[in-house]
Structures are given as C-alpha cells and as structure tokens.
Amino acid sequence: MFTKILLRLFLCVWFCRALPSVAQTTIVNKPIERWGLYEVALAGPSSGNPFTDVQLTAEFSSGDKHITVTGFYDGNGTYKIRFMPSEIGKWSYRTVSNAKQLAGKSGSFVCITPSESNHGPVNVWNTYNFQYANGKPYYPFGTTAYAWTNQPELVQEQTLATLKKAPFNKIRMCVFPKTYSYVEEEPTMYAYEEKSRTQGPNGTIRHEWDFTRFNPAFFQHLEKRIADLARLNIEADLIIFHPYDKGRWGFDNMGMKNDLFYIKYLVARLSAYQNVWWSMANEFDYIKTKPRDAWDVYSKTVVDADPYHHLCSIHNGSDYYDNWKPYFTHVSIQNGSTVDDFGRAVLLRDAYRKPVIYDEVCYEGNLPQRWGHLSPEEMTEAFWQGIIAGTYVTHGETYRTPGDTIFWAEGGKLHGQSPSRIGFLRNLLEQEPGPLELADPWKDHRTSQADSSHYLIYFGKQMQSEWLFNLPKKGAPAAGTVFKAELIDTWNMTITPISDTFRLTDVKDYRVYDDKMQKIRLPMRPYLAIRLTQVKQ
Amino acid sequence: MFTKILLRLFLCVWFCRALPSVAQTTIVNKPIERWGLYEVALAGPSSGNPFTDVQLTAEFSSGDKHITVTGFYDGNGTYKIRFMPSEIGKWSYRTVSNAKQLAGKSGSFVCITPSESNHGPVNVWNTYNFQYANGKPYYPFGTTAYAWTNQPELVQEQTLATLKKAPFNKIRMCVFPKTYSYVEEEPTMYAYEEKSRTQGPNGTIRHEWDFTRFNPAFFQHLEKRIADLARLNIEADLIIFHPYDKGRWGFDNMGMKNDLFYIKYLVARLSAYQNVWWSMANEFDYIKTKPRDAWDVYSKTVVDADPYHHLCSIHNGSDYYDNWKPYFTHVSIQNGSTVDDFGRAVLLRDAYRKPVIYDEVCYEGNLPQRWGHLSPEEMTEAFWQGIIAGTYVTHGETYRTPGDTIFWAEGGKLHGQSPSRIGFLRNLLEQEPGPLELADPWKDHRTSQADSSHYLIYFGKQMQSEWLFNLPKKGAPAAGTVFKAELIDTWNMTITPISDTFRLTDVKDYRVYDDKMQKIRLPMRPYLAIRLTQVKQ
Incomplete structure (x- = not known):
C-alpha cells in the first residue's frame, strides 16, 4: 500500500521564475503555467541496468492534442517523466512501459495562464528572426561560458551573479567538461558512472566509464543551472558535443551507439525546460572522431526525440555544416570576419534563408591568440554590424587576470568594456517596433x-x-x-x-x-x- | 527499298571545332571524336502531331556502358537522335519507338581520341572549381548577351566576331527573346508554331502559339549558334526561362505542362552538345507566373532528361534559390556587393560548398540605371575580388552608343575597357598551377x-x-x-x-x-x- 502511494506520488513543479529550483517543489496537482514544467516521479525497478532495460513513455492529452514524451531513470529506483504544456486547460497522461511497475500510470493537471515573465520557448519568426511562444520578439544577445557548470560551485554562483547584471539573454554552454588552453579544471561530477580510474606514468588520470549508466546527479545539477538561467530570462544554448576533450575523458569519442544513447537521455531529461536550445556541437568539424555524415544522424535523433521542437543548430570550426538541412532551425556561425566590416553579415542570411547568429566572432580579451584579443570596441562593433544587417552576434570574454577565471570557458566575473555597450544596443533594438x-x-x-x-x-x-x-x-x-x-x-x-x-x-x-x-x-x-x-x- | 535505304541513313556529325556546323557533314560511319556529337536521322511519321504522338529513344552501348537518349522530331518527317560518346571505342545503338518506322533501328560508330582543342564538357572539380572532362582546368570568365541569338543575322555574326577576339570562355544567353529597356527587337523566328497573329488597338502584336508544336528551324538556328560558340571554346550558359517577356510573347507564362514539354524537347535536342550548361532561369524570382516550388520540378526534369549531367544552376533576382539542392552543380549568383569590396565573395563559397560564379554583378556601361553603369575599373576589380577569393565573376556591358546594339542583351560590338583587363587576369590565372x-x-x-x-x-x-x-x-x-x-x-x-x-x-x-x-x-x-x-x- 505504501508502495502504491509512492507510485501515485508525482511532483508537480512550477518552472516559472518565481520558484527556486526544479528539484524542490512537491505540491501535488498544483496548476502548471503554460510552458511550465510538469514532472511525474514513479518508483520502478532498480536492479539490472535501469538505463538500458526499462522503456517508459507517457501520452499527454488535452482535447484533441496528444503528445508522447519519453521518461528517464533518475537513480535510486526513481523514474521521471517531464512535460511542458503548450496549451491552457486540463491535461491528463497515461504511461506505457515494459516494466510492470511503471506501465499504465495516469494522472492529470490543469495548465493555467503564465505569469508575466514567462513568455514560453523561443521560436523562429518571419524567416530571419525569433519570438517567444507568446508572440513577444526575442532578439538574441548571447554570451559564452562553455564549461561554467563544470566549475567549482562558488564560481558557478559567481557566474549567475554576473549574468544577473549583464545584458545577455542567451548563453552558449557545454554539457561535457572542457580541457583547453586556460581551462584545466577537473569537474567535480561526471555524466557517467566511473568503472575504474588509473594514473598514467606522467600523473595523468585515466578514467574508464560505463557508457550504459549515466550519473543522475550530474544531470540534476545541469538542470538546476538551466532553471537558474530561466529565472534570469536567459536561454541555454546547450552544446551536446565538443572537441575539447583530447583524450582526457573520452566524451568526444564514445562511438555512435553511445552517442545516440546519450542524446536520447539528454533530450528526455531536458526538453521540457522552456529555455533549452540544442546546439549539436561546438566546432563540429574539429571533432575528428565523428564523420561529417554522423551529424545528420545525431541531429535527426535530437529533433525526433524532442516533442517541443526547441531551436536546434550546429556550430562550425573552419567548415560550415549544411545549415539548410531541416533539423536546423537557425544558423550558428563561427567566423569573425562576417561582422568586422560592412556588407558581409547579410550575405549568409540571404544564402541560408534562416535566422543567422554569428555565435563566435572572436572574444574581447587579452590573450596572445588572435581569437582571444578583440578590443572592446571591436567586440561592440561586431554586434552593431550584425544587428543592422538583420543578424545576431554572440559575446565572449577572454581576459586572463591574476587569480580569476576566464569567463569564456569557466564563467566567473566579466571584466570587459563591451557588455555595457551591448546592453545599450539591446535597449535600442528593443525600442524599435521590430527587428532591423x-x-x-x-x-x-x-x-x-x-x-x-x-x-x-x-x-x-x-x-x-x-x-x-x-x-x-x-x-x-x-x-x-x-x-x-x-x-x-x-x-x-x-x-x-x-x-x-x-x-x-x-x-x-x-x-x-x-x-x-x-x-x-x-x-x-x-x-x-x-x-x-x-x-x- | 528506297524507303529502307532512307531509314538506314544516318548523319554522323563531327562536333569538333575544325568543322563548320552541325547540320552539314553527312559522311556515313565516319569516326566520332570523344565528346563529339553523333547524330542519327530517321524518317518517320509526319501526320498527326509528331511532337506529342511519337516517342523515340535509343540505347547506346559500348562494352558494359549503356546510355539511353531521347530523340526528337525535327520537322519534315525527320526524327533525330543525338549522342555524345564519353568513351573511346566502338558504340552501337538500337532504337525504341511507338512508331513502327522508327522502332528497332540500329547502327554503330567508332569513337576516337579527341583533337587537341576538344577538352570535353566542363565538370565540377574539387568542390569549388571546374575542369574539362580531359582534366584540363576550366576557369570561367564569362560574359552576357541574353538575346543575341534572337537578333538580326548580321548582329549575330558581329557578336561571334567580337567573341573571337574577347577573353571570354562562357556566355549567358537565353533561349527565348527578351523585351526590356533598350531591347525591343522582334525576333525573326519563334520557338513555336504560330496559330494566329492579331494587332491590338495600339499597334501591339498578339501572338497565339501552339505550345504542342515546336518550330524546328528556331532550334536548328540555336544549335548552330551553340556550335559556333564551341568552335570559339565558349561554354553556352543557356537560360531556359526568364522574366523579360511581360506578356509580349507569353513564353514565361505557358503553364507547367507546356513548360515541362519545352524542357524535355530542349534537353533532347541539346544535351549532346558538349558546351551546353543549363541555367534554369535568369532572375527566377521575378518570373511571377511560376511558384518557387516549381523550380524543383523543372530542375529535376532537366537533370533527369540529360544523360551527360551538364552543369546546371539557377540564377536569382533579389532572393537566392536553394542552391544546395542536388540538381545544382554550382551557384550562379546575382549580387554586385559580393565583389565590390574585400572579404565578401568567399562567404557564399563557404556556405554553399559548391563552385560560386557571381554571374551578375552589374555591368560596365553608361546607363542611368545603377545596374548599368559600372566604371571599367569597377568591373575589373569585381573580377579580381572574385578570383582571389576562389570564386568566379561574369562580365556584362551596357554602353548605349548611337546606332549600335547594347552588348549585354543583343550582342554586337564591345566598347568597354574592362575586357582586356579581364583577359590579362585570365592569363595570370592560367599561368598558376591551379585555382586560387x-x-x-x-x-x-x-x-x-x-x-x-x-x-x-x-x-x-x-x-x-x-x-x-x-x-x-x-x-x-x-x-x-x-x-x-x-x-x-x-x-x-x-x-x-x-x-x-x-x-x-x-x-x-x-x-x-x-x-x-x-x-x-x-x-x-x-x-x-x-x-x-x-x-x-
């Protein structure tokens, strides 16, 4: 009987900005805001390998709308199903599973008018631009902190404090940790269960992972940070793969089967978060372990698994991907030259006929590398060149200051002079009756x-x-x-x-x-x- | 018996540059150069509507190579089948037809090593560039004379004399006549049989065409001009549709059925000419009678009907077409701003990952319209900006001089100062070991x-x-x-x-x-x- 009660327990979670975090609220049957996050938690099998053995889906219905979402194993015998209702009214659900304990579970909730600060997920609007689901224009003014959620907690809190005062409404961030110049930290958590750890001859640690078993705590933490960003009205442009691993952890070299398993788990966990964007990769062409064709398979997997069709793009190193392919809602370009003079930014917009975000145009900073020492004037001009041409630009900062983190990869504090100018431009644009x-x-x-x-x-x-x-x-x-x-x-x-x-x-x-x-x-x-x-x- | 002899007669035609014209040579079984044009002429039904009633194909075979080509009605009871052999050796053919007189005809010829000036058709090479079938690099240095084959004969001869001395190895030219500012001539021949001709209230002529009956003389003339160009080593970038009709003849507004019928007839007649390129349209988006989707149907029809896979592109007005689609071998762009400053031309090359030809970048001339008064310096710089960025540029000239034609549309004489500079650049490029x-x-x-x-x-x-x-x-x-x-x-x-x-x-x-x-x-x-x-x- 107690089991039965436990089975019927579901955690309804407000996703609106007023509440602190996804993992906390537990009021049964509390109404859910439109585009909020509704979560069902069910007790199920914990023996065997719950990640691979158990299939769990739920169909959510409201009137003639039916949406099937995939559940996931969250550790400790708990399975979760998350849903983002897009329509106001009563929604009910029923589960399907190959595990008896999880099959045929049902429930319902009421979806209500969203609070003022909840505009819903961002979609493409009018070919070249974006708007929130409630029709409010969304002009991306992004920044970059690739591995901020893999830094020490204190740095993460500092990043959030920085973002609270900064003019940015999007952040490019990776799921996996990053190893690169100026970014050497070992994360405190990993996405997978560790099978063994050995030390190499020169002191380097060799991890061996079980790629069939995720570490739920890692993903719970990532979700907490995505919810933190949502409260700041910041879209999480989440980078699914990146090349900055270099054999240190091996997360760029798991093989297609494990890659697809990871993608499906990630999307099952995260797609009900309204502020998630999928960035298939950073510098996809520098991930030498994955052939170019693989990105079609990966991108299709994301889009097929995501019932909400969140924004999805793929970011290049030197060679652009085929950005016109139907999986990609918009174009995420690295190429600083597009916005360092007049007449260039518009060319790619015309070619792709999709919204274009110049997501990497070099960074304001003081590094010796040429990608890391834009002057604040150059960073600011890049934004203006993009905006007047009907495209968008993303900020990044690479000041290396004694005793401080480098924002572009780790987050922390911003030192640059461009953010306030970027905020000034953002205000100007938001005063216009529409995009330029x-x-x-x-x-x-x-x-x-x-x-x-x-x-x-x-x-x-x-x-x-x-x-x-x-x-x-x-x-x-x-x-x-x-x-x-x-x-x-x-x-x-x-x-x-x-x-x-x-x-x-x-x-x-x-x-x-x-x-x-x-x-x-x-x-x-x-x-x-x-x-x-x-x-x- | 005489009929039988007539039926067996086929005209083998050298297409090599040494010979004057497609329609002249009649030596039976003379060897054909590799990439030359072999032609079979067969007597067949002339009653009913031979264009719509009769189907005729032939399979050409050499060893394990089999290529099926489509024949066409050439008027006066004569049907023709043309074939461009791509391999040296003996080729034989056999016809298939729903007309008894044309079915089951067979014959053979020997394909020999081409003469020195015959490099074969141009293909895409190494993603961004072109080469002839024999491996010689081809750097497009094109010009524009949209309606030159629809001008008086004397002007056409003058155009050829001009081209013989000019530095151009490609010409953009339309099948149908053009009516536009500075281009008002009525052509001497039309592509269709005319059913009736009436005069409107203000003296304008209204033609009524039978879109199921072509005028073979019109196409024979066009072919003669394409062969003339081949002798000058000039590729014919043949524009299948264009918007410069404006109701005068109605060739831009025939409806999809007639459009497709025309495409198939054109490709059956012309695909064996080695120097033909298909340009689906000039300024496709200005042809308001055809929806955007129709271009997929039209382009696929051309590609499916052409056994040799000649180069194929679609040229824009204000909006680019989806140039990444598989029908298009390369990108044919109108946009002068791409080559009037540094750093722009390369952007579209990177986006499309195909050869890019900036086929319309405004014209050297003296017209009041801004597209028609580039200085010769600007026209020359456009070529340099394109070439150094690994792309190509096309010339056009719009000098309006008393008593003379305007080259860009009508052909005739060139008056500008850019052609010699373009030739100088072409020489420089051809001295390089490969494309820049x-x-x-x-x-x-x-x-x-x-x-x-x-x-x-x-x-x-x-x-x-x-x-x-x-x-x-x-x-x-x-x-x-x-x-x-x-x-x-x-x-x-x-x-x-x-x-x-x-x-x-x-x-x-x-x-x-x-x-x-x-x-x-x-x-x-x-x-x-x-x-x-x-x-x-």
Whole structure:
C-alpha cells in the first residue's frame, strides 16, 4: 500500500521564475503555467541496468492534442517523466512501459495562464528572426561560458551573479567538461558512472566509464543551472558535443551507439525546460572522431526525440555544416570576419534563408591568440554590424587576470568594456517596433530599418564631419514624411536629439533627401549612429 | 527499298571545332571524336502531331556502358537522335519507338581520341572549381548577351566576331527573346508554331502559339549558334526561362505542362552538345507566373532528361534559390556587393560548398540605371575580388552608343575597357598551377595562393607606398624558402619584376616575413597586385 502511494506520488513543479529550483517543489496537482514544467516521479525497478532495460513513455492529452514524451531513470529506483504544456486547460497522461511497475500510470493537471515573465520557448519568426511562444520578439544577445557548470560551485554562483547584471539573454554552454588552453579544471561530477580510474606514468588520470549508466546527479545539477538561467530570462544554448576533450575523458569519442544513447537521455531529461536550445556541437568539424555524415544522424535523433521542437543548430570550426538541412532551425556561425566590416553579415542570411547568429566572432580579451584579443570596441562593433544587417552576434570574454577565471570557458566575473555597450544596443533594438534589416542590402550597408518610420544608420569606424540626410528609396515612406533624428554614440552610450526635422523629397536616383538638403553635423569620433523616427503629423 | 535505304541513313556529325556546323557533314560511319556529337536521322511519321504522338529513344552501348537518349522530331518527317560518346571505342545503338518506322533501328560508330582543342564538357572539380572532362582546368570568365541569338543575322555574326577576339570562355544567353529597356527587337523566328497573329488597338502584336508544336528551324538556328560558340571554346550558359517577356510573347507564362514539354524537347535536342550548361532561369524570382516550388520540378526534369549531367544552376533576382539542392552543380549568383569590396565573395563559397560564379554583378556601361553603369575599373576589380577569393565573376556591358546594339542583351560590338583587363587576369590565372583561394580566409582577404609556392596579393582600391613582405602562416612553406616577386598593375596590365628575393622566417604571430624584413616599394596607384613565386634552389 505504501508502495502504491509512492507510485501515485508525482511532483508537480512550477518552472516559472518565481520558484527556486526544479528539484524542490512537491505540491501535488498544483496548476502548471503554460510552458511550465510538469514532472511525474514513479518508483520502478532498480536492479539490472535501469538505463538500458526499462522503456517508459507517457501520452499527454488535452482535447484533441496528444503528445508522447519519453521518461528517464533518475537513480535510486526513481523514474521521471517531464512535460511542458503548450496549451491552457486540463491535461491528463497515461504511461506505457515494459516494466510492470511503471506501465499504465495516469494522472492529470490543469495548465493555467503564465505569469508575466514567462513568455514560453523561443521560436523562429518571419524567416530571419525569433519570438517567444507568446508572440513577444526575442532578439538574441548571447554570451559564452562553455564549461561554467563544470566549475567549482562558488564560481558557478559567481557566474549567475554576473549574468544577473549583464545584458545577455542567451548563453552558449557545454554539457561535457572542457580541457583547453586556460581551462584545466577537473569537474567535480561526471555524466557517467566511473568503472575504474588509473594514473598514467606522467600523473595523468585515466578514467574508464560505463557508457550504459549515466550519473543522475550530474544531470540534476545541469538542470538546476538551466532553471537558474530561466529565472534570469536567459536561454541555454546547450552544446551536446565538443572537441575539447583530447583524450582526457573520452566524451568526444564514445562511438555512435553511445552517442545516440546519450542524446536520447539528454533530450528526455531536458526538453521540457522552456529555455533549452540544442546546439549539436561546438566546432563540429574539429571533432575528428565523428564523420561529417554522423551529424545528420545525431541531429535527426535530437529533433525526433524532442516533442517541443526547441531551436536546434550546429556550430562550425573552419567548415560550415549544411545549415539548410531541416533539423536546423537557425544558423550558428563561427567566423569573425562576417561582422568586422560592412556588407558581409547579410550575405549568409540571404544564402541560408534562416535566422543567422554569428555565435563566435572572436572574444574581447587579452590573450596572445588572435581569437582571444578583440578590443572592446571591436567586440561592440561586431554586434552593431550584425544587428543592422538583420543578424545576431554572440559575446565572449577572454581576459586572463591574476587569480580569476576566464569567463569564456569557466564563467566567473566579466571584466570587459563591451557588455555595457551591448546592453545599450539591446535597449535600442528593443525600442524599435521590430527587428532591423538593411533597407537596400546590395547597395547601402549602413542604413537599417525596422519599418518605413524607423531607421538606424551606423557609421562604424568611419569618421565624417557631417551626414547629408538621405535614405534608400527601397522601403522609404512617401515624399513629405517628416523625421526627427538623434545622434547616437555607440561607445559612449549617449543619445543626443538633433533639433532639426527632415521632410522627405521624391526619389532622386534611388535615394530620398530632406527637402532643404539638410545635413547633420557629426563629431569626429568613430562608432556613431543616427536614429530616425517618423514624426506623426 | 528506297524507303529502307532512307531509314538506314544516318548523319554522323563531327562536333569538333575544325568543322563548320552541325547540320552539314553527312559522311556515313565516319569516326566520332570523344565528346563529339553523333547524330542519327530517321524518317518517320509526319501526320498527326509528331511532337506529342511519337516517342523515340535509343540505347547506346559500348562494352558494359549503356546510355539511353531521347530523340526528337525535327520537322519534315525527320526524327533525330543525338549522342555524345564519353568513351573511346566502338558504340552501337538500337532504337525504341511507338512508331513502327522508327522502332528497332540500329547502327554503330567508332569513337576516337579527341583533337587537341576538344577538352570535353566542363565538370565540377574539387568542390569549388571546374575542369574539362580531359582534366584540363576550366576557369570561367564569362560574359552576357541574353538575346543575341534572337537578333538580326548580321548582329549575330558581329557578336561571334567580337567573341573571337574577347577573353571570354562562357556566355549567358537565353533561349527565348527578351523585351526590356533598350531591347525591343522582334525576333525573326519563334520557338513555336504560330496559330494566329492579331494587332491590338495600339499597334501591339498578339501572338497565339501552339505550345504542342515546336518550330524546328528556331532550334536548328540555336544549335548552330551553340556550335559556333564551341568552335570559339565558349561554354553556352543557356537560360531556359526568364522574366523579360511581360506578356509580349507569353513564353514565361505557358503553364507547367507546356513548360515541362519545352524542357524535355530542349534537353533532347541539346544535351549532346558538349558546351551546353543549363541555367534554369535568369532572375527566377521575378518570373511571377511560376511558384518557387516549381523550380524543383523543372530542375529535376532537366537533370533527369540529360544523360551527360551538364552543369546546371539557377540564377536569382533579389532572393537566392536553394542552391544546395542536388540538381545544382554550382551557384550562379546575382549580387554586385559580393565583389565590390574585400572579404565578401568567399562567404557564399563557404556556405554553399559548391563552385560560386557571381554571374551578375552589374555591368560596365553608361546607363542611368545603377545596374548599368559600372566604371571599367569597377568591373575589373569585381573580377579580381572574385578570383582571389576562389570564386568566379561574369562580365556584362551596357554602353548605349548611337546606332549600335547594347552588348549585354543583343550582342554586337564591345566598347568597354574592362575586357582586356579581364583577359590579362585570365592569363595570370592560367599561368598558376591551379585555382586560387585565400590562404587565411577569415583574417586576410588580400593574400591568395594556388599552392604554397604561388601567391597573388591584391590591393584593390587601397593605395600604399610600400608592402612589408609577409604571408599568413596558414598554407605557407617552411622557413628558408625563397620567393621572387613581381609587381602587377592590374589596370595598366604590366608585370614588373622586383630585383630582390625574399627568404621566409619562422612563424611570428600567425605570419611569416622575409628574414631581412624587406619591403616592396609600390607606386601610388590603385589596383595593384604582387605575384610571388618560389625560387627553386
């Protein structure tokens, strides 16, 4: 009887930002917010190998909607099923399992209107952009801390404190630990059960893993961090594989069977978290143990296993993957040259016809390596070059300071000067009525518009003492329309109103001008922009 | 008996450059060069509608090679089957037809070693480049004369005379006539039988066509011109559909059934010509009568019907097509901004992982339209920007001169100053041991190399008084390697040897230098380049 009670126990977990962590709340049948996380815990077999022996799924139904999700073994005889309801109303479920204890279990809950800060998962919107499930635009302003969840707890807490004050709403992060220049820490937990540990001749530790048995504590911890990020409104761009293992742990070289087993377990655990994005790999082409074709198999496995179709991409080293393939919702590019001058970022957007995020464009820092010493001005300009072209850019920081961690891999504190400027740009973009794009993309790489009433013109490194008011005829409003202007210093983060207004002429040779051919005086400083807003009359 | 003799008669036609035209030679059983054109002519039914009623194919066999080709009706009771043998040796064929007169005909010929000027059809080579079937590299240096075969005969002859002296080895040309600014001529022949012709209220002619009956004379003429081009070693990049009809003839608006019927007839007639490339469309997205999906159907039809797998691409207006699709052997892009500054051309190459030809980058000319008034310097620089980035660029000329045709659409004479400079670049490239590509494509957009012994460094519009000898470490040879240098003036077409030689240092911060840190003095002129060649010691 006690077993029966235990079996009927399920943990309903609010995933909304007001609550501390997934693993804590246990109020039975509490309503779940739309896009929140509902969790069922069931007692089941703990003998044999529960990871490989037991199959468990549940069908969740509401009206004529039916969604099948896969459960997973969470250790200590406990199995879990997680579900993210996308529709308000009553949902019920029923389990299917090859284990008698787990089969035919059922239950229900009510899904309610989400709280104000819960916008749902992010989806692709209008070919090149993103929005939350509730329709609010989402402009990715990401940062990078590859192995932050594999650092000491204190550093992880510091990372969260840093992110709380930073302007970023996405973070690129790996599941597995990283070994690389400036990143040498041994993690405190591993994703797998360790079969044995031996010490090599030069003191290096050789681990032997049981790739058929996961370590639930490792994943519980990862989930806690993903929930922490959700509370900060930060999307977790989760990197499933990466090449920064180099034989130290062997997680990049488990073979296809174990890779697929890992992918399915990961997706079963995490897909009900609204802020998860799947990044199939960082620098996929540098993972020499996996042939190029394997990424089709892996990507398809993720997409097939994820009932919510979270955003999914694959990130390159030197060679781009086939980003047009249907598994990939958007394009995640490494190539700093795309955003270090005008006219480049838009080219890949046009080619792929998907949202493009330049997820690695070198990092602000002081490393000798050329990928690790962008000036803060360069990092900031990269964001502007991406944004005006209707694409997005991701930040990373590689300052090596005595006694401190290096944020790009380990998290910790930020030391750079670009984050505040990136936040300034983010505010500007969020004030626009929609995403920007170049008005005349083949001929004018500076003039961006949200619509025919809202322009942002960026000058980058080019300094000039004045700007003749002129706009492309493409996307311009009718002659007679009046604009006000503001001078923006993107580095000093100032917005200075211009006292004149400007009244459009008819088109003259592909451009429109102010009817008095007015100019705006510019200070001789780089990184300026002009914002134009139509004056309603 | 006479009929029987007639039936057995087949016309074997040399396609090699030494012979004047496809339609002339009639020596029975004369050997055919490898990649030459073998033609069988058979008498068959002329009643009913021979275009729709009669099916005719032939299987050509040589050893264990079997290739099925489709025949076509060529008017006056004559049916033809054309075949391009790709292997030396004896070939035999046997026909299959639903018409008794055409069924079960057989014959044979011997395929021999090609003459020196016959390199065979062009194929993709090594992901980003092209070569002829005989292994000779092919670097596309194309030009544009969209409707040249639909102009008066005298103009066509003038076009051929112009091309004979020009540096171009590819031409973009349409099957159907064109109506557009500066192009108003009514062609002398049409692709279809005309059912009726009426005059509209304002004098415009309204044609009514029988889209089930082709006009063989139109296609015979087109073939004659394609053979003329072959003799000049020029590839015919044949545009199957285009939007420049605007209701005048209706060839852009025949409906899918007639479109497919036309495609199959065209491919049956032309695929045995070694210098044919299929361009599915010019500015496909401006042909508003065909939905985007239709291009998959059309492209697949071409590829399935062409037993030789000629090069096939689709050319865009504003929106790129899905160039990664398997029908497309290479990428044919319109976008002038890709080659008017450094660092752009390579981006689409990396994205598509196919050869990229920037087939429309605006034209050298004097039109008021911005697509029609590149300076000759800009047209020349576009070629350099493309070539150093491992891509290719196509020329077009839009000078409007009194009493003369406009080359870009009609052919005729060339007046511009870029062709000789393009020829100079073509010579330089053909002197290299292989195609160029950027040595360090994300960080150095000027330094191109054919291999670690051959560099071409281009300065474009940037003028500087000296150049410190330095190369990227990527792709550089070992320290101690010695180079000689030449200063190239790409506009004045001069090559000036530099008297010093340069000995490489070890790598210093991603670059290698001359061991005496020598510089090369540069004249203060734009459009310079430096050629470096390893000195064997």
